[in-house]
Amino acid sequence: MRLIDQEYTAHPFYGTRKMRDYLKRKGYVVNRKRLQRLMRLMGLASIAPGKRTSVPGVRHKIYPYLLRNIAITHPGQVWCSDITYIRLKGGFVYLTVVMDWYSRYVLSWEISVTMEDSFCVIALERALRCYDVPEIFNTDQGAQYTGNSFTGVLKDNEIAISMDGKGRAMDNIMVERLWRTVKYEDIYIRDYESVTDLVAGLKRYFSFYNDERPHQSFGGMTPAEVYWQTRGVKRAA
Numbered sequence: 001m002r003l004i005d006q007e008y009t010a011h012p013f014y015g016t017r018k019m020r021d022y023l024k025r026k027g028y029v030v031n032r033k034r035l036q037r038l039m040r041l042m043g044l045a046s047i048a049p050g051k052r053t054s055v056p057g058v059r060h061k062i063y064p065y066l067l068r069n070i071a072i073t074h075p076g077q078v079w080c081s082d083i084t085y086i087r088l089k090g091g092f093v094y095l096t097v098v099m100d101w102y103s104r105y106v107l108s109w110e111i112s113v114t115m116e117d118s119f120c121v122i123a124l125e126r127a128l129r130c131y132d133v134p135e136i137f138n139t140d141q142g143a144q145y146t147g148n149s150f151t152g153v154l155k156d157n158e159i160a161i162s163m164d165g166k167g168r169a170m171d172n173i174m175v176e177r178l179w180r181t182v183k184y185e186d187i188y189i190r191d192y193e194s195v196t197d198l199v200a201g202l203k204r205y206f207s208f209y210n211d212e213r214p215h216q217s218f219g220g221m222t223p224a225e226v227y228w229q230t231r232g233v234k235r236a237a
Contacts, residue, residue, distance in 0.1 A: 060146035066136055066162035075103045075227045078162075079127070079134040081120065082175035083144065084183075086111075089193040095182075095202070096120050098127040101138070101174050104215060105227035106206050107131055111199055117144040124153055138162040140172055181209070 024030075072078050078101035086093050096119055097109040107127040112119035124137075137159050139145035145163070154161050164172050186205040192198040214220040 060143060060148075061151070062141055062146060063151075063161040063163045065138075065165050066160060067138055072102050075100050075105065075229075076132055076134050077102060078136045078138060079107065080138040080172055080175050081124065081145070082140065082172055082179070083115070083120070083142065084179045086187055086192075086198065088195065088198060089191070093195060093198065094119070096123050096144075097175065097178065098123050099175055099178060100134075100223075100227055103218075103223050103226035104174060104178065105223040106178070106210055109202065109206060111195060111202070113195070115144065117147050117149050120144045121149050121153060124150065128153070128157060133157050134159060136160045136162050138164070138172060140164045 067078065079098055080101050081096060081098045083094050083096045086095050091113075094112050094115060095109065096112070098107045099105065100107060107130070108123045110119040110123040110126075137154050139150075139162075141163050144150060151161055182202075182205065186201060187198075190197075190201050192201055210224045211222055214222055215226075218226050
């Protein structure tokens with residue numbers, strides 16, 4: 001499963017056919033039906049147009065994508081969130097983050113052993129307690145984000161709701177880039193054995209990512225420097 005995760009992170013357009021061929025070249029013969037089951041279990045789906053595993057719940061409202069042709073010019077304008085799979089030696093868990101789109105600043109994150117929506121809501125509420133309310137919040141169309149628990153928090157805070165178009169995972173490109181960074185710079189290297197180890201490791205990594213890791217697109221500034229440079233943003237407690 002680690003090979004699947006690594007290759008998907010590097011090439012998110014891979015579906016089960018390409019993934020099967022990749023594993024075969026690595027010496028692992030896996031039939032497509034089993035590969036489909038594994039990727040579904042891991043919450044992975046090709047970003048190429050077609051069927052996706054991240055689907056809305058029954059009767060959940062889907063909101064339009066609000067970011068097309070909009071210039072994102074400052075921190076606090078748009079927040080975004082997503083979920084990714086993390087393999088541990090004894091099993092696997094899911095990680096969600098809430099991130100400021102413009103600055104790439106990770107506002108909050110949460111780990112869960114299931115794909116229920118509660119951990120996404122917890123991460124959202126924590127971010128809202130610590131930072132100024134954004135204008136727009138963007139996610140995919142997954143049931144964790146289309147459900148009343150998540151959208152209700154956004155509505156209560158008068159935040160405009162934006163969702164990726166169907167089959168357009170790259171509409172949430174900033175979080176997709178974050179997953180690649182986190183996995184290649186920390187998770188694959190550390191190979192965490194337990195949830196406790198993972199949580200401690202991610203706490204260290206996200207502190208490094210926010211406060212020390214320079215971004216070339218910002219002239220070497222860190223996400224924290226870019227985020228806090230805007231006057232009027234409330235500093236987290």
